[in-house]
Amino acid sequence: MTDDVNPLHRRIRSFVVRAGRMTPAQTQALENHWKTFGLNLEDGAIEWPDGPRVLELGFGMGASLLQQAQDAPDTQFVGIEVHPPGVGRLLSQADEAGVTNLRVFKDDGIDVLDRCIADASLDRFQLYFPDPWHKKRHHKRRIVQPDFAARVRAKLKVGGVLHMATDWEPYAEHMLDVMQAAPGYENTVAGYAPKPDWRPVTKFQTRGEKLGHGVWDLLFRAV
16 A cells, blocks of 8 residues: 555655646647656666766756756756646757756656665755745655655765755755754755856746845765
8 A cells, every 4th residue: 555545654745736737838748758758657767878867856847957968968867846847848848959868757756766766876966946835834844854865865876965955044944954964964065055057047046036035055965
């Protein structure tokens, strides 16, 4: 019995699948390009091509992940997103761009980690602007928790990096507290890190900065 069926073993989800409207182009992209870019949970462990391996959880509409794949063609990128419009848009744009180093899951990221990512196989794990679950009663839904840090650590190579970013300062503080206590990691700097070159500045971030929002990056290395 799965954790979705048995309430005694149900996992607290860090996301809610929004009922966003699929555009015709997004629907067509899912139909036409899934065989090229899509990965399926039931197929088990990924067979990675040669090159550094980067996994991003929650890529949203995919602009940042696509830019990274274009900027680093020798690096292999895999993205995970549960919202079909974002997946459809990324597949459409990835096809237009002709990238060959990008694959996509449309599944729960924890399931992907547990079933499809081998231990000690990742060079970098990316979590950019996850839902901060602002209200105190919802803090248990935040994905960055001790068990999440341990899951990711198992998948990182020694020397691999967990890179997180958020525009919500209380969540940044929470992330820092969790990661400083997490076994098997060291902070790459004292506190928050400067934005690394590999993370593009998105429209979402630019809009937030115009409104006076800050952005906090955290980079923890597996040791």
